[in-house]
Amino acid sequence: MADITLLPSQPALPELSALLDVIKEPATILSLDYRILACNQAYAAIYGDGEAVLGRTCYEVSHGYHVPCDQAGESCPLKRCLDTGQRQRVLHLHNTPEGEEHVDVEMNPVRNAEGELICYLEIMHLVKEARATPGEGDGMVGRSPAFSRMLELLRRAAPSDITVLLLGESGTGKELAARAVHDGSSRARGPFVTVECSGLTESLFESELFGHERGAFTGAVGRKKGLIEAARGGTLFLDEIGEIPLPQQVKLLRLIETGTYRTVGGIEPQHADFRLVCATHRDLKQQVAQGLFRQDLYYRISAFPVILPSLADRPEDLELLIESLLARIPGAEGISVTEAAIRLLRQYAFPGNIRELRNILERGMLLTDDGRIGVQHLPPECQHVDSVLAPAPYSGFPVDEVIPLDQLERYYLQRLSARFKGDNRSLAERLGVSERTLYRKLSRLK
Numbered sequence: 337m338a339d340i341t342l343l344p345s346q347p348a349l350p351e352l353s354a355l356l357d358v359i360k361e362p363a364t365i366l367s368l369d370y371r372i373l374a375c376n377q378a379y380a381a382i383y384g385d386g387e388a389v390l391g392r393t394c395y396e397v398s399h400g401y402h403v404p405c406d407q408a409g410e411s412c413p414l415k416r417c418l419d420t421g422q423r424q425r426v427l428h429l430h431n432t433p434e435g436e437e438h439v440d441v442e443m444n445p446v447r448n449a450e451g452e453l454i455c456y457l458e459i460m461h462l463v464k465e466a467r468a469t470p471g472e473g474d475g476m477v478g479r480s481p482a483f484s485r486m487l488e489l490l491r492r493a494a495p496s497d498i499t500v501l502l503l504g505e506s507g508t509g510k511e512l513a514a515r516a517v518h519d520g521s522s523r524a525r526g527p528f529v530t531v532e533c534s535g536l537t538e539s540l541f542e543s544e545l546f547g548h549e550r551g552a553f554t555g556a557v558g559r560k561k562g563l564i565e566a567a568r569g570g571t572l573f574l575d576e577i578g579e580i581p582l583p584q585q586v587k588l589l590r591l592i593e594t595g596t597y598r599t600v601g602g603i604e605p606q607h608a609d610f611r612l613v614c615a616t617h618r619d620l621k622q623q624v625a626q627g628l629f630r631q632d633l634y635y636r637i638s639a640f641p642v643i644l645p646s647l648a649d650r651p652e653d654l655e656l657l658i659e660s661l662l663a664r665i666p667g668a669e670g671i672s673v674t675e676a677a678i679r680l681l682r683q684y685a686f687p688g689n690i691r692e693l694r695n696i697l698e699r700g701m702l703l704t705d706d707g708r709i710g711v712q713h714l715p716p717e718c719q720h721v722d723s724v725l726a727p728a729p730y731s732g733f734p735v736d737e738v739i740p741l742d743q744l745e746r747y748y749l750q751r752l753s754a755r756f757k758g759d760n761r762s763l764a765e766r767l768g769v770s771e772r773t774l775y776r777k778l779s780r781l782k
């Protein structure tokens with residue numbers, strides 16, 4: 337049984353805390369004013385022993401904030417719970433001993449016999465599919481608002497068997513996202529099978545997907561298992577589904593609609609058992625309008641579309657990705673990128689997204705002699721950023737109207753703090769001011 341630490345003055349706590357005993361994930365009881373009244377062992381193991389966290393506020397322990405999350409520009413599940421009276425789930429970045437990590441926070445209102453809200457039960461589902469700090473492994477990395485929004489959608493879809501359609505430019509991480517859906521599903525222990533749809537001819541498509549019987553065609557010397565059979569009990573990932581020619585689309589539609597298929601040369605219909613995830617870099621709606629993609633198939637596969645942000649849409653992740661990719665590229669231990677090179681990369685559009693960033697690092701790694709990838713080791717297209725131009729955020733700044741600096745700063749901070757997903761420490765660091773200065777400026781906004 338887990339150890340529960342309590343504040344002795346709370347009368348309803350013993351009963352409530354018994355609840356925490358049965359929860360395996362980190363969980364707390366929170367007072368109406370955000371204070372931690374009790375926590376279970378899993379929570380204490382991450383955030384410090386019970387005594388150290390009891391009586392402190394959740395926003396301080398989890399984020400290092402001095403104000404509740406909604407006042408620090410984040411969505412606050414406790415506030416949302418209070419406003420709606422309903423259970424709430426929100427993806428947050430929390431401090432952990434390994435640095436900041438994604439946590440799926442579940443907030444449940446607890447009421448007394450009279451129906452009055454007396455406290456909250458908070459359960460933290462640790463997110464294993466993505467990391468917010470560089471580290472080992474090969475999963476997704478990111479912490480920008482655009483990345484977190486996508487991650488939240490993937491996590492919502494994963495536990496059900498719904499068909500997910502991943503939409504994004506090449507190199508944005510669609511295969512990794514498909515894997516994350518698989519890993520977060522009840523089929524995680526089953527196989528994850530990728531079908532690269534581009535370049536599959538009609539006959540190859542059928543024999544690869546459905547398999548064939550011995551003697552089904554010239555050269556079919558034995559029975560061959562198809563990818564659908566290989567994906568039994570797991571996930572079938574159809575990458576670049578927009579490339580499938582129309583005749584094969586009919587076969588795919590039949591498979592999805594009936595859940596059955598026939599092997600090439602086979603007579604008996606076979607039952608398929610897979611969860612479908614599809615991906616494309618194409619605008620499928622446009623393909624439908626142009627008669628290149630079947631509308632009925634489009635509706636079958638687009639039940640849960642998720643857009644993957646391009647690297648240009650998540651500039652906050654650039655340095656984290658550089659560090660993570662360097663940790664993952666074989667032989668890149670000890671390699672770093674100079675500040676000047678990072679400044680140039682920040683202004684580059686990355687049409688090939690994360691794959692292109694990885695290629696740039698692999699190339700730079702071979703060119704550098706001292707382990708530091710500098711401007712001279714970047715490909716020419718990255719170096720052609722006009723040095724006379726101001727960095728991208730300032731280039732379109734209006735100067736034909738004079739705005740008092742104080743007003744400008746307040747306007748900027750208001751918008752920034754509403755959008756910034758990290759904690760105040762990292763915001764202060766990015767702004768180049770101390771945390772204390774930032775708090776002073778933020779409190780003037782209220």
Ligand SMILES: Nc1ncnc2c1ncn2[C@@H]1O[C@H](COP(=O)(O)OP(=O)(O)OP(=O)(O)O)[C@@H](O)[C@H]1O
Binds near residue numbers: 509
């Ligand atoms: N969020 C991420 N964190 C770390 N690495 C990533 C991330 N997203 C993508 N990558 C890396 O970038 C490369 C391209 O990713 P992936 O193959 O999943 O992209 P894709 O969108 O499927 O590309 P394509 O459409 O061209 O097939 C891989 O090396 C992958 O490991």
